[in-house]
Amino acid sequence: MPEFEARDRAQQVNIGGDNTGPVTVTTMHQTTPPPRPVVTATLRRDAATFVGRDQELKRILRAAGSGRVVSIHTIDGMAGVGKTALAVRAAHKLKARFPDGQYFVSLHAHTPGQAPADPFEVLAGLLGDLGVDPHALPDTLSGRCDLWRDRLAGKRILLVLDDARDHAQIEPLLPGGYECLTLVTSRRRLVALDGALPLALDVLEPEPAGALFITLAGREVGSDADRVAVADIVRRCGYLPLAIVLLAGRLAHHPAWSITELASEFAAADRLAALEAGDRAVRAAFTLSYRDLTSRQQLLFRRVGLHPGRDFEAAAAAALADIPVKVAQGELEALYVDHLLEETLPGRYRLHDLLRDYVRTLVTSAPVIDNDRAVDRLLDYYQRTADAAEHYLPHRTRFASAQPTVTDFHDRVGASAWMHRERANLLACLELTATDQPARMVELTGVLAGMLDRDGTWLHARRLHERAVEVAARLGDRIGQANALTNLGIVCEQTGDYQEAADLHRQALKIFQDSDHWHGQADVLTTLGVMQTWTANYREAADLLRQALRICQDIGYRSGEATALGALGLVGTWTGDYEKAAALQQRALEMAQNVGHRYSEIFSCVGLGLMRMWTGKYDEATRMQQRALEISREIGSRVGQADVLTNLGLIQICTGNYREAADLSRHALAMCQDIGFRRGEAGALIVLGQVWIGIGNFDEAAALEQRALEISRDIRFRWGESLASLCLGLVRTWTGKYDEADPLQQRALEISREVDDRYTQASVLGALGLLRARTGDYRKAADLYQQAVTLSREIGYRFVEATALTGLGLVRVRTGDYREAADLYQRALTLSREIGNRSIEASALRGLGVVRAWTGDYGQAADLYEQALGIHREIGHRRGEVIALNELGTLLCETGCVHDALKAFTTAHDMAREIGSRREQARALDGLVRCQVTLSATDTALPNLAEARDLYRKIGAPEADTAAAYPTELQASPQHS
The missing domain is CATH 3.40.50.300 (P-loop containing nucleotide triphosphate hydrolases)
Structure with a gap:
C-alpha cells in the first residue's frame, strides 16, 4: 500500500492524488467458489501523474x-x-x-x-x-x-x-x-x-513538491505571490506527498479559495511544526480535512475506524453510526470527495492504513461504551444478514432448517452476491468475536458453516469448527457445542474421514438427546443415516433414518420428515428394494413440495431418478433428474445443478447416447470447475471417463480417470479415489495392459475396504474378476466374481449381484461348464426381473444366448439374442443394441445365414458410428469382413479390414493383432489371386 510519513527531504513521485487509490491485494480465501482461471496481471493501476522520481x-x-x-x-x-x-x-x-x-x-x-x-x-x-x-x-x-x-x-x-x-x-x-x-x-x-x-527513498525536493501541488490543485500560478504561497504550503507539508495531495485536493474542490488564502489559513493553524514531526504531519493534514466535516460526517468517519475488515459498504457503516443506510451513502460519498475514504468498488469504501491510524486516535477519545455498542450493532448486522442470506443458499449443513425469519434478500442471486462480497468481512468479524465475545463467536461460526462448506477450504473450516466446539464446551453452551460438532463432522465427511465424522455426529447426538433437543436429534440421525449409505452400511443407515423419521413425525417436523423419507428411499434404491424405495421417495417428494422445502424436493427427485435409472426406466429417470435440475436452478444451487447434470450423464450412458452423455458431463465438469467444487469435478470426470470407455476411446478415458484420481487424492475424497482407480483399471483391462490394471484395482479395493464402502468393494471384485478372465486365470476370476456376488447379496445390493452373476456366467462359458453358466445367467435374469433392471435382463439374455450357441442350440440362441435386442431397443440402450446386433451377426454368420449376418453387422456398424462407440464399430467391421470373405467379396473386405484394424489400434484393443494377420489370408484367397 502507499505510505505517507515525512522525516527527511528528498525526491518523490507525483501520484496524481492516487496515493490512496484502490489496491489489488492477493488473498488466501476466495468466495464460494469463483471460477479458477489463471490470473497473470494483478498490478495496481499506474498513476497518471508522476513527478520527481x-x-x-x-x-x-x-x-x-x-x-x-x-x-x-x-x-x-x-x-x-x-x-x-x-x-x-x-x-x-x-x-x-x-x-x-x-x-x-x-x-x-x-x-x-x-x-x-x-x-x-x-x-x-x-x-x-x-x-x-x-x-x-x-x-x-x-x-x-x-x-x-x-x-x-x-x-x-x-x-x-x-x-x-x-x-x-x-x-x-x-x-x-x-x-x-x-x-x-x-x-x-x-x-x-x-x-x-x-x-x-526520501521525501520530495521542493521543486517537484510544488509541481505536485499545482497539478493536483488544478490552478494556474499567475503571480509571484502564488508561487511563494505554493512554496510555503509544500514546505509546511514537509514535502510529504500525502499532506500535499490532501491540501491540493481541498483547494481543487473549493474554486472560491485562492492559493494565498489557503496558505494563510494553513500557516495560522500553526501546522508547520506538526507537519515536520513525522507521524504528526499526517495527523495534521487529516485533522484539517476532519474539521471541515459536518458533525454527522465526523461521527461516521470515527465509527468506520472500528470496522475490522478491509473495506465496507454503506449498510455496515450505517450500523456502526446508527443512521439510515441512505443517509450513510450520502455521507460516505462526502468523505470520499474529501479524500478521507477510497472507493474500492461502486458503493464500497476503505480507509487508507494511515488514515485508519488517525481515526483510531479519534476513536480512543470516545466513551468505551459507545464504541462497544457500535461494534455490537455491526456484528448484529453481519450476523443477521448472513443468516438471512444462508436461507437462500441450500447446503448440507442446513438441509433441515426452518424458514428464514429475516428477508433482507428477494432471491438467491442477491444473497449469493452479498455473501461473495462480504466473505472477508464476515471472517474478520468472526475473529473479532473470538477474543471479546466467545458466545457470539460460537453462534456466528454456525451461521457461516454453509459459506465454509461451499468454499471447500476444509482445513480452514475444520480449525474454525474445532474452535467453536472447544469454546462452546468451555462456556457450557451444550446446544452450541452440538451444532459445532455436527458442522465439524460434515467437514470430516467431505474429506473422507468417515469414522471421525461418525464419532463427532454421535457426540452431537448424545448432547441433543440429553438436552431433549428433538430437532437436533432428527437432523443428526438423518446426517448419520445418509453418511452410512455412502459407506454401504445400508442396514444401519435404515435404522438411523427410521429413528429420525419417528422423531420428525412426533414433533411435526415436516421438512425433516421429508428429508428422512427421501434418504430411506435412497437406501431402498441402493439395496434393490425399488418398489418400496419408489413409494418412500414419492411420499418425501410430495411432503417437501407441501412444506416448500426445496432442498428435500431436490433430494427426493434425485433419489427417484437414480432408482428409475437402476431399474432401466430411463425416460422416467430423466424426468426426475430434470425436475431436480429445474429446482436447483430456481434456488441457484450450482452444486445441485452439477450433481444432477452428472446423474443425467450417467443415464445417457445407460441408454448408449454417448454424445449427449459427454455434453452433460462436460457441462457438469465446467460448472464444478467454475465454482471450485472439487468433489463434483472428480465425479464428473469419472462419468466422462465412462463415456469414453463406452465408446471405446480408451486413451481419452484413461486421461480423464487419471485426472479424477489425482483430484480425489488431493482433496482426500476417498470414494472418488477408489471409483476412479476402478475405472482406470477397467480401461487398462480393456486395452490389454493387465500389469497396470491390477495395482489400480487393488488400490480401489484397499480404499473401499478402509472406508467400509462395500458397494465399491463389490464393484472392484467384479472388475478384478474381469481382469483375471481376460488373462486366462479363470479359477481366480471365478473366485473374485463369487466374492462380488456374496458381498452384494450381503449388503442387499442386488444390482451389483446380478452384474457379478453375468460375469461369473461368462467365466463358466470360457471353461466349458455350460450347465453352470446357464444356471448363473438364469439367476441373473431372474434377479434383474425382480429388481426391474431391464439392462441387466438384456445382458443375461445375451449370456444365455452365448451358452445356447456353444451347445449347438442355434435356434434358441438366436431367439435369446432377439429378446435382448428388443429390450435394448425398448429402453433406448443403444450401445446394448449394438452389442446384441454384433453377437447376433456372429451367430448368423457361423450358421450359414451370411446375408442376414451381413445385414445385422451393417446395422451395428452404422449405429456404433452414430453413437461414437469405436470398439463396437470395429467389431461390426470385423464381422462384415468375415461375411464378405465367405461371399468371396475380398475386394470389399479389404478396406473394411483396414478400418477395423485402425480402430482397434486407436483404442489399444488386443484384437488389433488378430486383425493385422488378415491381409495375408485375404491375399492368398482364390478370388484375390
Missing part, C-alpha cells in the same frame, strides 16, 4: 534490465514517502519483459488492525492466481513454497511485495530463479535480505 526510476529500470545480476530490489523509506508508487511505476515499465505474469501483493506490515500477512496465506493466493485449486494446496509453508517455486520454474514473472515487515516474511515468497524479478517495499531497511539491491 526520474532518477530512482531509471536506476531500477537499468538494474532490472537485460543482463541484470540482481533479481531482488528493495525500496525502503518512511511511511508516505511514495515507495509503492515508485514500485508500481517501475513494474509497469518492466512488465513487457515478464510475459508470464505480473503480480502485486500487499504484506500489511503496517496496516492498522490487521496482522502482517502470513506467507502461508499469501502463497495460497499466489498459487490460486496460477490456477492451483485451494483444495490442492500443501498444508505446510515449505510445501507451498516448493510448489510456488516449482510452478515458476522456467517462467519470467514480475512480483511486487508491498509493505513488507522483514526478510522472514519475504523469503518464502521469492521466486527461485534469476529469470524473475521481485520489487519489495518496506518501512524498514531489509539488511538481512541476502542478494537484494537496496534503494532508500
Whole structure:
C-alpha cells in the first residue's frame, strides 16, 4: 500500500492524488467458489501523474534490465514517502519483459488492525492466481513454497511485495530463479535480505513538491505571490506527498479559495511544526480535512475506524453510526470527495492504513461504551444478514432448517452476491468475536458453516469448527457445542474421514438427546443415516433414518420428515428394494413440495431418478433428474445443478447416447470447475471417463480417470479415489495392459475396504474378476466374481449381484461348464426381473444366448439374442443394441445365414458410428469382413479390414493383432489371386 510519513527531504513521485487509490491485494480465501482461471496481471493501476522520481526510476529500470545480476530490489523509506508508487511505476515499465505474469501483493506490515500477512496465506493466493485449486494446496509453508517455486520454474514473472515487515516474511515468497524479478517495499531497511539491491527513498525536493501541488490543485500560478504561497504550503507539508495531495485536493474542490488564502489559513493553524514531526504531519493534514466535516460526517468517519475488515459498504457503516443506510451513502460519498475514504468498488469504501491510524486516535477519545455498542450493532448486522442470506443458499449443513425469519434478500442471486462480497468481512468479524465475545463467536461460526462448506477450504473450516466446539464446551453452551460438532463432522465427511465424522455426529447426538433437543436429534440421525449409505452400511443407515423419521413425525417436523423419507428411499434404491424405495421417495417428494422445502424436493427427485435409472426406466429417470435440475436452478444451487447434470450423464450412458452423455458431463465438469467444487469435478470426470470407455476411446478415458484420481487424492475424497482407480483399471483391462490394471484395482479395493464402502468393494471384485478372465486365470476370476456376488447379496445390493452373476456366467462359458453358466445367467435374469433392471435382463439374455450357441442350440440362441435386442431397443440402450446386433451377426454368420449376418453387422456398424462407440464399430467391421470373405467379396473386405484394424489400434484393443494377420489370408484367397 502507499505510505505517507515525512522525516527527511528528498525526491518523490507525483501520484496524481492516487496515493490512496484502490489496491489489488492477493488473498488466501476466495468466495464460494469463483471460477479458477489463471490470473497473470494483478498490478495496481499506474498513476497518471508522476513527478520527481526520474532518477530512482531509471536506476531500477537499468538494474532490472537485460543482463541484470540482481533479481531482488528493495525500496525502503518512511511511511508516505511514495515507495509503492515508485514500485508500481517501475513494474509497469518492466512488465513487457515478464510475459508470464505480473503480480502485486500487499504484506500489511503496517496496516492498522490487521496482522502482517502470513506467507502461508499469501502463497495460497499466489498459487490460486496460477490456477492451483485451494483444495490442492500443501498444508505446510515449505510445501507451498516448493510448489510456488516449482510452478515458476522456467517462467519470467514480475512480483511486487508491498509493505513488507522483514526478510522472514519475504523469503518464502521469492521466486527461485534469476529469470524473475521481485520489487519489495518496506518501512524498514531489509539488511538481512541476502542478494537484494537496496534503494532508500526520501521525501520530495521542493521543486517537484510544488509541481505536485499545482497539478493536483488544478490552478494556474499567475503571480509571484502564488508561487511563494505554493512554496510555503509544500514546505509546511514537509514535502510529504500525502499532506500535499490532501491540501491540493481541498483547494481543487473549493474554486472560491485562492492559493494565498489557503496558505494563510494553513500557516495560522500553526501546522508547520506538526507537519515536520513525522507521524504528526499526517495527523495534521487529516485533522484539517476532519474539521471541515459536518458533525454527522465526523461521527461516521470515527465509527468506520472500528470496522475490522478491509473495506465496507454503506449498510455496515450505517450500523456502526446508527443512521439510515441512505443517509450513510450520502455521507460516505462526502468523505470520499474529501479524500478521507477510497472507493474500492461502486458503493464500497476503505480507509487508507494511515488514515485508519488517525481515526483510531479519534476513536480512543470516545466513551468505551459507545464504541462497544457500535461494534455490537455491526456484528448484529453481519450476523443477521448472513443468516438471512444462508436461507437462500441450500447446503448440507442446513438441509433441515426452518424458514428464514429475516428477508433482507428477494432471491438467491442477491444473497449469493452479498455473501461473495462480504466473505472477508464476515471472517474478520468472526475473529473479532473470538477474543471479546466467545458466545457470539460460537453462534456466528454456525451461521457461516454453509459459506465454509461451499468454499471447500476444509482445513480452514475444520480449525474454525474445532474452535467453536472447544469454546462452546468451555462456556457450557451444550446446544452450541452440538451444532459445532455436527458442522465439524460434515467437514470430516467431505474429506473422507468417515469414522471421525461418525464419532463427532454421535457426540452431537448424545448432547441433543440429553438436552431433549428433538430437532437436533432428527437432523443428526438423518446426517448419520445418509453418511452410512455412502459407506454401504445400508442396514444401519435404515435404522438411523427410521429413528429420525419417528422423531420428525412426533414433533411435526415436516421438512425433516421429508428429508428422512427421501434418504430411506435412497437406501431402498441402493439395496434393490425399488418398489418400496419408489413409494418412500414419492411420499418425501410430495411432503417437501407441501412444506416448500426445496432442498428435500431436490433430494427426493434425485433419489427417484437414480432408482428409475437402476431399474432401466430411463425416460422416467430423466424426468426426475430434470425436475431436480429445474429446482436447483430456481434456488441457484450450482452444486445441485452439477450433481444432477452428472446423474443425467450417467443415464445417457445407460441408454448408449454417448454424445449427449459427454455434453452433460462436460457441462457438469465446467460448472464444478467454475465454482471450485472439487468433489463434483472428480465425479464428473469419472462419468466422462465412462463415456469414453463406452465408446471405446480408451486413451481419452484413461486421461480423464487419471485426472479424477489425482483430484480425489488431493482433496482426500476417498470414494472418488477408489471409483476412479476402478475405472482406470477397467480401461487398462480393456486395452490389454493387465500389469497396470491390477495395482489400480487393488488400490480401489484397499480404499473401499478402509472406508467400509462395500458397494465399491463389490464393484472392484467384479472388475478384478474381469481382469483375471481376460488373462486366462479363470479359477481366480471365478473366485473374485463369487466374492462380488456374496458381498452384494450381503449388503442387499442386488444390482451389483446380478452384474457379478453375468460375469461369473461368462467365466463358466470360457471353461466349458455350460450347465453352470446357464444356471448363473438364469439367476441373473431372474434377479434383474425382480429388481426391474431391464439392462441387466438384456445382458443375461445375451449370456444365455452365448451358452445356447456353444451347445449347438442355434435356434434358441438366436431367439435369446432377439429378446435382448428388443429390450435394448425398448429402453433406448443403444450401445446394448449394438452389442446384441454384433453377437447376433456372429451367430448368423457361423450358421450359414451370411446375408442376414451381413445385414445385422451393417446395422451395428452404422449405429456404433452414430453413437461414437469405436470398439463396437470395429467389431461390426470385423464381422462384415468375415461375411464378405465367405461371399468371396475380398475386394470389399479389404478396406473394411483396414478400418477395423485402425480402430482397434486407436483404442489399444488386443484384437488389433488378430486383425493385422488378415491381409495375408485375404491375399492368398482364390478370388484375390
